Amino acid sequence: MEHSQYTAVDFLADETFQNYFYGTVAEDVIFWENYIKQYPEKVSEINIARQMLTTLSANKKPVSAELANFKQQFYKRASTVADVPEMYVDKGGRLKVLKYAFLALIILAGSIFFLSKTQIFNQKEIAGTQTAGIFKTERAQRKKVVLEDGTSILLNADSKITLRKGFNIKTRELDLSGEAYFEVAHNAAVPFIVHTGKMNIKVLGTVFNVKAYPNERKTEAALISGKIEASFNNQNSQKFVLKPSEKITVLDNILLKTNQNQSSVKPDEVFVGNLSLNSKNAVVETVWINNGFEINNESFAELQQKLEREYGVELVFKDKEVMNYKFTATLKDEPVTEVLKAMKTVNYFNYKIKKNIIEISK
């Protein structure tokens, strides 16, 4: 029979129509989407066919929708795995290490307070000012901020959020320097946009992490649930839409080549990949929100800024060779002395602590 003569029963009995309905065969999807454009008068018969398909299948959804929903649950759970009690260190093969000190808070140089303050932001107070509000953390500090729209933000060490003028009126725009974990209150009418030096992230009701320290090469946005759209501040006009469990990374090649000829500098590179899980099944990108500290095959040189930021210390290398030692570890709530002790078991080095300066030698 001609497709133009189809009734609901013909659609139902046609296997290619079922493939379209469940999205299982790409060419059938394309065919039926075109068909619907070509024969708009068929809409009511097609809708009857859709309803009957749903009913006869016992109201099942397409597997693709179920899988997307499962992934979201899976990563949401993994992003809040609070149970990372052991301290262990990887060295090629896995070398599980040590007792674990289960310290809730570590006071170092009198300056650490994790999550100690929740600031409730009141919009009326700042109306009419140039910037609507600023939230800052120092080194070795974290802060939880709940905005008036219900969005909650956990700010990592040495980070700053500046709400733009008119926040929560027509748009919700803010600038981030550093790292923050967002749980954005859904409000499609008032778009939520995070601006960083390299990348802008547009959001609809979503949980995600953004890492954008100005002194680091990488700017990274990791999506736990919902949907975000990333765009860039340089010449690149491309946009990326991320699905849950994906992350986007911008690599700044200028920071890499400080001593070289400027003309040889490549533009920024952009990668989209999946979130990583550590061996405790926690999402690596968000372990910090549970006071975890993840070291993922990083050299001492790469770790320097992270340690300095997290613990409010300064590292001084007496020996350049030590800077190339590589480490992998998952830690939780450990004082910097325990972190160094654990690292030392992997690649041996010595350290001396003088106030908040740590001297590292072979």
Place this chain on the structure above:
Amino acid sequence: MESKLNLGLHWEEIRAGNVKSLFDVYELLFDHLLNFGIRYSADVDLSRDLVNEMFMEIWDKKERLPAVENVKSYLLSYIKRKVIRHYYHDKLRRKAIDGQDIDIKELSYEDFIVHVQTEQDMRMRLKNALEKLTPAQSEIIQLKFFDNLNYVQIAELKSLTVKTAYNTIYDALKILRKEMNY
């Protein structure tokens, strides 16, 4: 691909900690597992929750999972245990509350597709329409639209020609449409 070999390879990947294989197996077997749950519970949401819970459990204990030759039947018995355990607790609870006893048994297609409908009006229309089908028509409709078999598979299973399988479904659909007042 849902082949035994392919599923077996994915299973080994899951045991080695590859999360992509967990999602692949989910995609390949979700419908079978969900259908199994629906057959016993007539509850799509409960069945979905149990299947999702099962995949979370598998991931949590991946280091301790056994090597499995037939992944599909392993997971089907896994979900069966979960459904039974759920109803066992439910049964004990009901017994404690009102002395009522219930049996865990496989429901007929007509029973569970009527039961999963949320609107009373729809339930009545569907129930009446299904009563107009012959048992053979009703069985083939189930194979086609609930188990998602294609005409060739249905023909093989029921020793029919593909043409007959198609015609049986076509006639049954015409009756359903008419009786459901679409």
